[in-house]
Amino acid sequence: MQTNELLRSKKLYLFDMDGTLYLGNQLYDFTLELLDTLKKTGRRYLFMTNNSSKSVDDYVKKLGSLGITAGREDFMTSSQATAYYLHKHHEGQKLYVCGTQSLKEELRREGFTVTTDVNETECIVMGFDTELTFQKLHDVSFMLLTRPELPYIATNPDYVCPTEFGSVPDCGSVCDMIYNATKKRPIVIGKPSPLMPQLAMEALGISVDEACVVGDRIYTDIKSGLNAGITSILVLSGETTSEILDESADKPHIVLQDAGQILAALKELN
Numbered sequence: 001m002q003t004n005e006l007l008r009s010k011k012l013y014l015f016d017m018d019g020t021l022y023l024g025n026q027l028y029d030f031t032l033e034l035l036d037t038l039k040k041t042g043r044r045y046l047f048m049t050n051n052s053s054k055s056v057d058d059y060v061k062k063l064g065s066l067g068i069t070a071g072r073e074d075f076m077t078s079s080q081a082t083a084y085y086l087h088k089h090h091e092g093q094k095l096y097v098c099g100t101q102s103l104k105e106e107l108r109r110e111g112f113t114v115t116t117d118v119n120e121t122e123c124i125v126m127g128f129d130t131e132l133t134f135q136k137l138h139d140v141s142f143m144l145l146t147r148p149e150l151p152y153i154a155t156n157p158d159y160v161c162p163t164e165f166g167s168v169p170d171c172g173s174v175c176d177m178i179y180n181a182t183k184k185r186p187i188v189i190g191k192p193s194p195l196m197p198q199l200a201m202e203a204l205g206i207s208v209d210e211a212c213v214v215g216d217r218i219y220t221d222i223k224s225g226l227n228a229g230i231t232s233i234l235v236l237s238g239e240t241t242s243e244i245l246d247e248s249a250d251k252p253h254i255v256l257q258d259a260g261q262i263l264a265a266l267k268e269l270n
């Protein structure tokens with residue numbers, strides 16, 4: 001199938017946000033029209049993010065401030081996917097959350113009990129913790145070394161999170177600190193795991209052929225799409241350059257300069 005035809009055949013677009021729909025606090029000029037056109041043509045889209053430091057409500061606000069009207073139902077975050085995983089495998093267990101208040105709230109909202117008591121903890125959850133303290137590192141190390149059988153889960157594998165000035169350490173880096181102390185690695189939920197795309201398709205009743213992922217990072221966005229068996233579209237409007245793409249072993253199905261080319265494909269026959 002020719003690229004534009006393939007793009008038009010998709011019923012569900014799973015968008016990465018930063019580097020795909022906006023950069024930092026700057027929306028790309030095609031973004032609003034793209035989202036609007038997808039909606040008007042009866043297609044669905046979800047904003048898919050690995051960032052577990054913000055709750056869905058935080059993201060609704062953040063997108064609102066950029067001019068994108070979104071509701072809770074428009075998101076698939078690693079916190080939501082983690083909650084789903086926990087329901088499936090660790091229902092009712094008391095969670096020690098090395099994460100932000102927003103992540104704790106999100107998990108409480110899902111019916112989980114969050115504790116700081118290392119003795120009553122039944123499952124450890126690591127998130128992108130912008131409120132990290134040494135006490136939490138100590139507690140997690142203590143639990144993993146004294147009770148190595150405890151379930152140990154991380155919301156996302158990212159080593160760094162981009163900021164205006166460069167990067168700050170993300171969940172993957174903190175998990176490496178814990179690994180250095182305990183030699184334990186968590187089960188990781190976010191991209192590149194296929195769990196978020198799979199959950200999205202399941203929730204919306206969309207088949208593998210009808211879904212696609214659009215993102216600017218090969219090792220998270222594109223990999224999650226490839227792992228889920230759906231069309232994976234790399235946009236060069238964010239952190240991936242053509243040099244990085246050339247060197248990568250994982251190849252997207254489609255490469256676009258930016259997501260504006262999806263809009264152009266949709267408009268072609270409208």
Ligand SMILES: [Mg+2]
Pocket residue numbers: 016017018019020215216217238
């Ligand atoms: Mg991105």
